[in-house]
Amino acid sequence: MLLAGSVGLALMVVLESLSPTERIAFVLYDVFALPFDEIAPLLDKTPAAARQLASRARRRVQGRAPAPDPDPVLQREVVDAFFAASRDGHFEALVAVLHPDVVLRSDGGTARARHTVVLEGAETVASQALAFGRLSPFVRRALVNGAAGVVVIAEGRPLSVMAFTVTGGRIAATDVIADPDRLRALGLASFED
Numbered sequence: 645m646l647l648a649g650s651v652g653l654a655l656m657v658v659l660e661s662l663s664p665t666e667r668i669a670f671v672l673y674d675v676f677a678l679p680f681d682e683i684a685p686l687l688d689k690t691p692a693a694a695r696q697l698a699s700r701a702r703r704r705v706q707g708r709a710p711a712p713d714p715d716p717v718l719q720r721e722v723v724d725a726f727f728a729a730s731r732d733g734h735f736e737a738l739v740a741v742l743h744p745d746v747v748l749r750s751d752g753g754t755a756r757a758r759h760t761v762v763l764e765g766a767e768t769v770a771s772q773a774l775a776f777g778r779l780s781p782f783v784r785r786a787l788v789n790g791a792a793g794v795v796v797i798a799e800g801r802p803l804s805v806m807a808f809t810v811t812g813g814r815i816a817a818t819d820v821i822a823d824p825d826r827l828r829a830l831g832l833a834s835f836e837d
Contacts (some may be wrong), residue, residue, distance in 0.1 A: 661749065661762065662701050669694050670701035712791055712809045712816075719792035719810040720785070726808075726815060727794070730773040731780035738770035743814040748772065750804075753823025769818070779803070802827050 659667055665687050672678045672686070673694075680691040680698075687694055713719055722741055729737035748763040763769050779796055786795045788807040796803045805827065809817040821827060 659705070662704060665689070666697050666701035666704070669697035670705065673698045674702060713811060713813070716792065718813065719808065722810045722813060722815060723792040723794070723808050726773070727780055727783055730777040733774060733777060735770055735774060738773050739766045741814060742766040742769055743811060743816040746815055746817065748818045748820070750820035751823050751826070753825055805830065 659671075662670065668687060669683055672683045673680065680694045683698075684691040684694040687697070689697070725741045726738065729735075729741060744766050745764065746766055746769050748761070748769045750761050750763075752761075763772055779798075782796050782798045782803070783794045784797055786793045786805070788794075788805060791807065792810065793805065793807045795805050804820050804822040807819045808815050809819075821830070
């Protein structure tokens with residue numbers, strides 16, 4: 645399965661982590677090339693303040709995007725090892741496959757607000773993976789934005805899409821979309837178990 649769109653999954657999750665004013669300044673300037681003189685009144689800010697908001701947002705977006713390993717086979721092996729360790733309850737194996745500074749970003753949307761989280765660190769993310777290990781049988785491999793990922797499917801409908809950034813043979817970032825509205829917007833077809 646190939647999930648494609650004008651905005652990558654990881655970027656969608658990162659944009660959600662920005663404040664509303666940062667997001668507006670960043671998107672209007674960096675994506676639509678509007679000048680700060682036009683952006684400032686929309687935010688009730690000065691042009692200099694709008695520039696600062698866009699700059700701060702840009703640093704946050706760039707700081708959360710590690711460069712992935714280019715080898716798709718290696719990416720898939722690492723992601724498969726992650727799910728095998730999660731399914732089998734092997735905490736040490738999970739920690740070993742995660743970068744020490746791994747970041748997990750999950751967007752559950754307004755319907756699943758308790759699932760909208762940012763977790764950092766291998767042990768924290770490994771603990772979360774063990775807590776959700778019961779979903780391993782519902783994991784289906786997917787190509788997400790050109791990299792190894794999965795779609796979690798139960799009762800024929802997608803519960804989440806997970807994109808992994810594998811760097812140096814370890815998972816450096818995981819971006820999860822669990823928001824039912826966003827999943828519908830991705831246009832995923834129905835699935836059979």
